[in-house]
Amino acid sequence: MAKRNKERKAEAITDPNDERFDTLSEQEQLELLQKYDPESNTRNLRGLLGKIVFFGLLAFSIFQLYTSIGTPFTAYIQRSIHLGFALSLIFLLFPARRKAGVRRDKVPFYDVILSLLSIGVGLYWPLNMDELILRVGRVSDLDLIVGVLAVLLTMEAARRAVGLPITIISAVFLVYAFFGPYFPGFLAHRGQDVDNLVQLMFFTTDGILGTPISVSATFIFVFLLFGAFLVKTGVGNYFNDLAVVLAGRLTGGPAKVAIFSSALQGTISGSSVANVVGSGSYTIPMMKKLGYRKEFAGGVEAAASTGGQIMPPIMGAAAFLMVEFIGGVTYWEIAKAAAIPALLYFTGIWIMTHFEAKRVGLQGMRPEEIPNRKETLKKIYLLLPIVGIIVFLLLGIPTMKAALLGIVLTLIVSSFNKETRLNFKDIIQALVDGARTALAVAAATACAGIIVGVVVKTGLGLSLANGLVSAAGGNILLTLIFTMFAAIVLGMGSPTTANYVITSTIAAPAIITLLMLDTPNAPVPVVVAISAHLFVFYFGIIADITPPVALAAFAASGISGGDPIKTGVTSAKLAIAAFIIPYMFVFNPAMLMIDSSTWQIIWVTATAIIGMIAIGAGLIGFWYRKLNWIERIITAATGLMLIYPETKTDFIGLGLFAILFAIQLMSKDKNKDKKETATA
Template sequence: MSDKNNQDHTLSQEDQDALVKKYDVESSVRDLSGFVGKFVFFTLLAFSLYQVYFTVIYQIPAQMHRSIHLGFALMLIFLLFPARKKNLERGKLGWYDYLLAILSVGVGAYWPLNYDQIIARAGEMTQIDFYVGGLAILLVLEATRRAVGLPITIIASLFLAYAYWGRQMPDFLIHRGLDVDTIVQTMFFTTEGIFGTPLAVSSTFIFLFLLFGAFLVKTGVGQYFNDLAVALAGKRTGGPAKVAIFSSALQGTISGSSVANVVTSGSFTIPMMKRLGYRKEFSGAVEAAASTGGQLMPPIMGAAAFLMIEFIGIDYWSIAKAAAIPAILYFTGIWIMTHFEAKRIGLRGLDDEEVPDKKEVLKKLYLLLPIVAIVFFLASGLSIILSALYGIFTTILVGLLREEKFRKIYPIAFAVGGIAYIIYKAIVNGGLADGWFVGGLIAGTIATIVVSYFFDGNFADTIDALVQGARTALGVVAATAAAGMIVGVVTKTGLGLKLANSLVSLANEQILLTLFFTMVAAIILGMGSPTTANYVITSTIAAPAIIALGVMELPAHLFVFYFGIIADITPPVALAAFAASGVSGGEPIRTGVNAAKLAIAAFIIPYMFVLQPELLMIDATFWGLIWILFTAIAGMIAIGAGMIGYWFRKVYWVERILAVGGGLALIYPGGYSDTIGLVVFGGILGAQFLIKRELIGKPMPQRSRA
């Protein structure tokens, strides 16, 4: 291929930012300067410092903490996110933006300033309480519209309307109705509304892990993922596509946004794929499918995975461990299909001069230490909050070690700072007090940062990471606050049970039909909602329908979690695919169709682990798990060959139909289906080799590169 687009180079940072702003609502922020810009910068910094201090070191009552967390976010959203997208370019604030920001401060400060009085009233509201609570609801809805998008705002508003007009609903949805006072009281003065479980998780686990991701970016881990991927996979058949899959899976650990992941790694991988000979739409589709799957990849999954902790009541490590095999199968499926596509059109890997020296890349493996550390902390039973905190400190220290000339100084500074703090606390308290290890770790890290500031100015990276982490959290805070209102209505009206029963009845109590209807609902909701809000809604409404049919909680919740994420590459509204088309120059809908085809595993695997929970390592034996993996991978190979139309040679239509059918039989749990699938798999494989023998000595056609 030699068209002009194949000469594209990596996108500039400005182009990347423009694409992210275009397709990711949560990134469409004003570029502020002057006094307002400095004020926002230092407020974001204060937000992060507050979160670290009051989440880890000095804890305050939950309602106070969540209220301050919400107040920070609302104020910053009204300053950073314009009321209309066309105002984004101007970078100027209207008088109403300042007014809404001031009101947000008042709402955020109301609980801390009146905590004792509110608790003493035991649910009784004063007139001022009512006005502040009503204002909070309106501010959350407007902030959600600006920072997250209109769909979730409409959904939350409809739920509030349902709470009020319950008596006018159809028979299967009818309830006694809630008056305005009750709605306001539930939404703002209990932990069942705005300050419910979603915001609770946002104000603790999610924020700290977003900070962890921001520090990883500043450490240079993101670029290292690309270098490592090129070194390991670049020379293979269709190398750049495999680089995209590998690097995007790793990038998912530091990016909670499919769109941001697409633009960040895709600006590097998509031009490489096009230069090698992949079609524009296919190049974008590979990146979109792989980047979207980054949120499914442990150890750090999408923000919704942290909500699952509270909704199911299990530890995060159990969720990450359960999601490991499905995530591997997902990326295996994409890898297989890109490999077959590369063979089909005769593509080869990168040349030697395009691949970095593997030894030099492997010398920097220490940059992956924060990922290894976070896995170790989570697996060791440490709390999520402390795991995230230790991960952040590990990342800071690893970042400092990049400067070889200072590697001897930093460990000394860390040790001196940590030991000095521990000795000081031991003298003051007459012995080691609780938290001495955490305090020593914090003191050692601070001492190292201070030393780094005097030696190489690296302190600025730490500040930038704190600011960027807080900026990233704004959309999550708005989404979880709005989702909390939805949960509050569902809890107060019993809507969840009504809809679950209706869904089961509609599916005639058939598990596959119930799963199908749930999948459709999750995808439709996910097309306009962030993963966090989507998961809250579907786990509250749809997951109980699956559980009612005898499915365990974890598979049911992971089922809706998967399809909420896959909505980003499911046409007609496939934001990750559209962003990828912006990089590749391809047609957006075609890119989305190709991405959905490549990610076919994501549409199959959730059914598989619901019907066969052993795939989530639930009550699985070693040999049973090996057999499940073998049949699943064999099934993905067969489906990939059928979808692409190539294996060792061209796969004809009859073979393609048989391959897809045999692959589905292998993936579907059961001895009978496995037997049929293996027979079909073996038959097609044998036919491929028999005909392949006739082609020995005939080289595969190589697609020329521009």
């Protein structure tokens, strides 16, 4: 093993100018995104159609800013116009097929027709508002046609912009709604005819125009604009430079740079894959150059980038959906509850990369590879808008207004330096880029509305919850395990927003039902609701690095040149914290900082961090020296005791940890003495 590590290290540093370690060009990044991220699989239009799309995106942003400043439209009108903008632009920008060779500079006639039909669907409510309200509960022939079109266009747009999984799931739910009486056991229901389904899907706020797209049309869009303005200031590249300055010289520096950079990128990014390509094209070559294995380098970036989706304050836009779905909670409560779990997640990856670097014998980056510290820290002001958002929310400013103030603050902060200053053209481009990013989110939330509508109408959520609880025999741990697998499967191949909508609608009720067995008719406490929703959200996100459908890991392997499945397995191993932490905060909500004392929060966090050190050492097989298999098992078990939220196991774990730590230090000193004697 030692010989293989030396050979690997020697190979890595033989030729520091090797092209394998160059960062990816913009074109290569785009090709990688188009391969693994449906949201980036767009046409490159020029000429008249290019201008139509450009001004369409600009108009979309202006409309959203106008409605966010006040509330000039009713819910039906705002949401349907939002839907119309998104669908019509998606059919112009996203090709029907993703295969290589498909022309990306032209729009076929059928997509133009679909785009025009989408405009008609989006304008149907604004043009017929009074009539639709007067005949509420009844569907005319024209309503039926428009409603069917709305459903079909939404599903096709989601397939193109988001991916096939969510389209298949929504189609299955429609079939379930229609053929309800023919399903066995607890899944059976009376069924819905076409008229009722169409009415539910497009003429109520329980379907396509329901809560998910409402959040897309309000909070999410404005925060995506905020992210687009930040990117225009160059903050994305600054994240990389800052990460190198702060972590580059540490043991295994590039891996820690990847973790730090991805955590920062996660504050503005809404996609694990985009995060991988954005920061990974820079960090993965550095890790390989230092001597990390291809699969390990890709795994670090994939795990860290996926963690960006659970990173407050934005959490891949799912935080805003969570506020609406749970009800009775503020955005700040959700962000605060997710803070410690996110800290533990990244701490776990940091620890494991550190032990891997120690095991292989890797050092930090050379001084000449690190940007000027003074010059880099001079630009720390670029992070002020992100800090500002947090301060605004702490002051109790409404979420949407906080995002708008964040955009204003970004414009002010960018003017401090000529390099970052945004001119009129930059502002227009930021508005266009923000709207382009929002298209996939709008399609995902609209399609997710189909799922939510069916669940609400048929009572499927409660039926599945009772079924899971019954299958687990009322055992909370077994129910959580079943729910975990359900969330991972449901989350495979879905972007963050759609991922959360699906998992929270189908899987979260099982946890809530079990935790409320003793008081089934009582209101659901906030702590129960948040822990259940965060539980399924975490495992839905982890699907991005869980084989066989691990899109973030596959994208990372495309940069590293490693095996995709091995990269996925490595990233899942590095993200072991994400498989443990959700169980912790369900059993001990102190980690969510809800209804807990400061002492409880400190104790739970401290023991969890110490536990992660032990688990990391056990999984990597190295602490201060190499661990044999028995030591690895004992060390990992000690970590689990510390992480398990119970005082007795905490004290036993602390005792064992102290003993193991002492043994490691003594054996380290003995090895050092032996080496010195041999040298002498």
